[in-house]
Each structure stands twice: as C-alpha cells, then as structure tokens.
Amino acid sequence: MIERQLKEQGIHGPPYRLLYGNTKEIMKMARETGSKPMSLSHDIMPRLNPFLHKAVMDYGKVMVIWYGTTPRVTITDPMLVKEILSNKSGDFGKMEITAFAKLFLTGLANHDGQKWAEHRRIINPAFHLEKLKLMLPAFSISCDELIGRWEKLVELGGSCELDVYLQFQNLTGDVISRAAFGSSFEEGRQIFLLQKEQGELFLRAHSINNFPWLRFLPTKVNTRMREIYRQLGVLLRGIIEKRQKAIQMGNNFKDDLLSLLLESNLNDPENKNSKNMGLTTEDVIDECKLFYLAGHETTTNLLTWTMVVLGMHPTWQARAREEVLHVLGTKKPNFDDLGHLKIVTMILHEVLRLYPPTSLLRRTHNRTKLGEIFLPSGIQLFLPINFVHYDPEQWGEDATEFNPERFSKGVSKASKDNSYFPFGWGPRICIGQNFAMVEAKMALARILQHFSFELSPSYSHAPCTILTLQPQYGAQVILHKL
Numbered sequence: 001m002i003e004r005q006l007k008e009q010g011i012h013g014p015p016y017r018l019l020y021g022n023t024k025e026i027m028k029m030a031r032e033t034g035s036k037p038m039s040l041s042h043d044i045m046p047r048l049n050p051f052l053h054k055a056v057m058d059y060g061k062v063m064v065i066w067y068g069t070t071p072r073v074t075i076t077d078p079m080l081v082k083e084i085l086s087n088k089s090g091d092f093g094k095m096e097i098t099a100f101a102k103l104f105l106t107g108l109a110n111h112d113g114q115k116w117a118e119h120r121r122i123i124n125p126a127f128h129l130e131k132l133k134l135m136l137p138a139f140s141i142s143c144d145e146l147i148g149r150w151e152k153l154v155e156l157g158g159s160c161e162l163d164v165y166l167q168f169q170n171l172t173g174d175v176i177s178r179a180a181f182g183s184s185f186e187e188g189r190q191i192f193l194l195q196k197e198q199g200e201l202f203l204r205a206h207s208i209n210n211f212p213w214l215r216f217l218p219t220k221v222n223t224r225m226r227e228i229y230r231q232l233g234v235l236l237r238g239i240i241e242k243r244q245k246a247i248q249m250g251n252n253f254k255d256d257l258l259s260l261l262l263e264s265n266l267n268d269p270e271n272k273n274s275k276n277m278g279l280t281t282e283d284v285i286d287e288c289k290l291f292y293l294a295g296h297e298t299t300t301n302l303l304t305w306t307m308v309v310l311g312m313h314p315t316w317q318a319r320a321r322e323e324v325l326h327v328l329g330t331k332k333p334n335f336d337d338l339g340h341l342k343i344v345t346m347i348l349h350e351v352l353r354l355y356p357p358t359s360l361l362r363r364t365h366n367r368t369k370l371g372e373i374f375l376p377s378g379i380q381l382f383l384p385i386n387f388v389h390y391d392p393e394q395w396g397e398d399a400t401e402f403n404p405e406r407f408s409k410g411v412s413k414a415s416k417d418n419s420y421f422p423f424g425w426g427p428r429i430c431i432g433q434n435f436a437m438v439e440a441k442m443a444l445a446r447i448l449q450h451f452s453f454e455l456s457p458s459y460s461h462a463p464c465t466i467l468t469l470q471p472q473y474g475a476q477v478i479l480h481k482l
C-alpha cells in the first residue's frame with residue numbers, strides 16, 4: 001500500500017521483496033565492495049554504499065528503499081534536506097531508540113519536542129565561543145602529550161610509521177575527558193574508557209535491536225553492558241554531586257563542560273520560577289555520556305581523514321604548513337591565532353565535505369507534506385549527506401576531487417544552494433561544531449609545526465561506515481621530524 005502511495009507521487013525505488021525488502025541485496029553488495037580496498041581516490045560512494053549509489057542513479061534524488069518491511073525514503077535533494085532539518089513543528093522527529101540502545105545512546109540527541117527544547121536551551125551556553133576559550137588550555141595539554149609521544153617515536157631514525165586513527169582516538173578521548181571534567185580529569189578518563197567499552201559491546205550485540213527480548217538473556221555481553229551502565233552512573237553521580245556542592249558554596253571551576261552545564265542549569269531563568277528544576281542529576285549523567293559519544297569518534301574521523309588526504313595531496317600539506325608557520329612560528333596557538341588559519345580551515349571543510357562522519361535519519365509520525373509530496377505516517381527518512389556533498393549540480397564537475405579552494409569565500413558560497421551539512425542543519429545542528437573545529441585546528445596546526453608526513457605503502461584506502469565513516473584497515477602514515 002505504501003509503495004503504491006509513494007509511486008503515485010512519482011517516488012520509485014528498487015522493488016519490495018517479501019519480509020526482506022532490499023536488505024539481502026544491500027548486504028550482498030556491501031560485502032562484495034567491502035572485501036577489498038579501493039584506489040586512492042575520493043570517489044568513495046560506490047564502495048561505501050554500493051546499493052544506494054546505484055539506486056540514486058536509477059531512481060533520482062527522492063526514492064524509496066526497503067529495510068526489511070520498513071520503507072526508507074531517501075533524500076539527496078539539498079532543498080528537501082533543509083526543509084526536513086529546519087522543521088520546528090516536530091513533523092520529522094528523531095528515530096525512537098530501543099531499550100537496549102538506551103544503555104549506550106542517551107541525552108539531547110535522542111530527545112524530541114519539549115524535553116529536547118528545554119535541554120538544548122540549558123546546554124547551549126556551555127558551548128558558546130567565549131566558554132570554548134576557557135577550554136583551550138585543556139585542548140593544548142592533550143596536544144602537547146600527542147606531540148611529545150610522536151617526537152619520541154621519530155627520535156631514533158628521524159621518521160616512523162604509525163596508525164593515526166588509533167592515535168587520534170586517544171587524543172580526542174583525552175580532549176573530551178579534560179574539557180568535560182577539567183580537574184576531575186582522571187575520573188573523567190575512567191568514565192570514558194567505560195563508555196568506549198560500552199560502545200564496542202553495543203556494536204558486537206547490535207542484532208539485539210531487532211530482537212529486543214535477547215537483552216534479557218544472561219550472556220557475557222548483556223551482563224557486562226548492564227554492569228558498565230551501573231558503574232558509569234555511580235562514577236558520574238559522584239563527580240556531579242561533588243561539583244554541585246562546590247558551586248553552591250561559591251567555588252565554581254568555570255573552565256569545564258560539566259561546571260558550565262551545572263551553572264547554566266542553576267541559572268536558567270525558566271527553572272527559577274517553576275517547580276521544574278531543569279536538568280536532573282540523571283539528565284546530566286546522560287548528557288556527559290553523550291558528549292563523549294558524539295564528540296569522540298566524529299572528531300577522530302575528521303583528523304584521521306585530514307591526515308590521509310594531506311598525505312595524498314602534499315602540495316596542500318605544504319600550503320597549510322606554510323600558513324601555520326607564518327601565523328604561529330613555533331609558538332602554541334591561542335584562540336585568536338586559530339581564527340587566522342584560513343587555509344587550514346578550508347582544508348578541514350573540504351575533508352568534512354568528502355568524508356562527513358555521519359548521515360541523518362528522521363521519521364514521520366503523521367501524514368506529512370514535504371515539498372510537493374505527501375508522506376504517509378511511519379516513514380523513515382534517510383538523509384545521506386555524503387551523497388549531497390558529492391552532487392555535481394551543487395559542487396561542480398570536480399565534486400569528487402579534493403579542492404579546498406572552493407571554500408575560499410566561506411561555507412555558504414562553496415556550493416550552488418549552500419549544501420554543506422557535515423554538522424546537520426536547523427535547530428538540531430551539532431551543538432559541538434565549534435568545539436570540534438577548534439580542537440581539529442589546534443591538533444592539525446601543532447602536527448604541521450612539528451612533522452611532515454606521507455601515506456605509508458602499507459596504507460589501504462578503504463573508507464567504511466561503522467556508525468561513523470572510518471578507515472577499514474587503519475590509517476598508516478609515515479611521519480618525518482621537521
């Protein structure tokens with residue numbers, strides 16, 4: 001019935017097959033392309049999502065594919081993407097997550113409606129630019145440690161090979177631990193190690209999302225996940241309660257996300273006049289977990305692909321280093337310095353265009369109008385932003401090429417209809433985008449000051465999606481001391 005309703009409005013797609021929909025073919029094609037690396041090119045869509053790549057070519061920018069019995073309308077038209085993401089009336093809500101996934105995924109990103117609006121209002125001030133300035137020393141210490149470690153590695157022969165994907169996982173975990181918990185950094189690190197393990201277990205047991213009763217079985221994974229959930233609660237509650245007391249006694253730390261969040265919760269004008277006390281301790285626990293989840297892997301991906309891409313394009317690496325040395329010399333960057341790194345910023349934008357870490361999902365709750373289309377209730381909407389980022393109508397014939405120059409006049413002028421969505425769009429745009437960009441600029445500037453690098457012969461180009469866009473076999477790079 002749904003297929004007919006969509007077809008009548010000109011929305012076509014690969015035919016539905018009983019119970020499986022298109023799932024078998026999606027998996028078969030993904031297995032085939034995923035079994036071998038690709039050539040060193042940025043034309044990654046045919047490898048990353050071969051089924052969708054073919055379907056978009058065959059059926060256009062609005063089409064339907066079937067995940068089992070669930071229709072997923074896939075939209076790569078930038079104007080419709082914006083219409084969906086700008087919608088404030090809740091017509092295109094977030095996907096509901098399963099009770100099992102809630103052991104891992106929580107907080108702002110999963111709320112909708114009034115609850116989301118309240119949480120977002122309270123959390124927003126903690127991410128303002130002037131607050132980010134206060135966190136810069138935390139970013140800087142983590143970068144010092146990274147550079148120190150790498151210098152030791154190249155000390156002997158003047159160069160060495162390393163997998164930067166693993167290195168950046170440590171760096172971004174460290175940065176978010178320091179930035180979120182400041183003086184309670186060691187406890188923060190413990191929390192984030194647990195959260196990391198929880199993520200790995202969640203991926204291993206992913207099938208439980210389809211068979212929810214499996215989560216009640218006393219398997220090793222289930223038991224460990226529940227134990228981690230409990231431990232995280234105890235650790236976070238301890239830090240939060242200590243911090244709340246300190247703030248009430250006038251000892252505010254002011255330089256980390258947790259204090260900013262608690263302070264903004266206490267000072268929220270709408271909390272003062274109502275019985276509703278804003279964020280509860282449980283809410284703050286969830287948000288702290290989410291900062292790690294949302295900010296760790298995404299920023300790791302950005303830095304990793306930047307190193308890979310600059311390894312492939314040594315001229316741009318040289319231009320970026322020239323700028324860094326011109327602006328900074330050998331000193332560590334302060335906040336204003338980072339604002340002067342134009343070429344570095346253009347490079348990061350271009351990497352996020354070609355290798356955006358995530359795509360977006362929404363769903364309709366009712367029959368809903370989108371452009372000229374009426375979507376039935378219960379439809380999933382998939383917005384694969386990487387497809388929009390590769391659209392030659394938007395980015396020109398060189399859409400699959402690495403060309404940071406396209407961002408020289410700013411993000412809004414880089415494409416025909418301002419079609420750049422690595423951080424989403426509209427009211428739910430990434431709250432941590434400035435945080436991520438400052439962190440990435442700081443790390444890249446420090447690396448360029450100290451090292452040159454090239455791709456190792458052992459590197460195999462194989463972008464793949466495991467929640468986020470990752471290098472399937474790691475990102476092996478050869479570092480040279482400058």
Ligand code: HEM
Nearest residue numbers: 108109291294295298299302422423424428430431432436
């Ligand atoms: C390169 C790095 C990053 C990328 C590409 C990225 C991307 C995104 C995207 C696309 C969304 C929108 C999701 C949607 O609309 O469904 C989002 C939301 C979010 N991001 Fe990020 N993110 C990054 C870094 C961070 C960091 C560093 C933090 C926190 C420290 C963070 C925290 C969040 C949160 C809390 C949300 C939910 C916002 C809401 O629903 O109101 N992100 N991010």
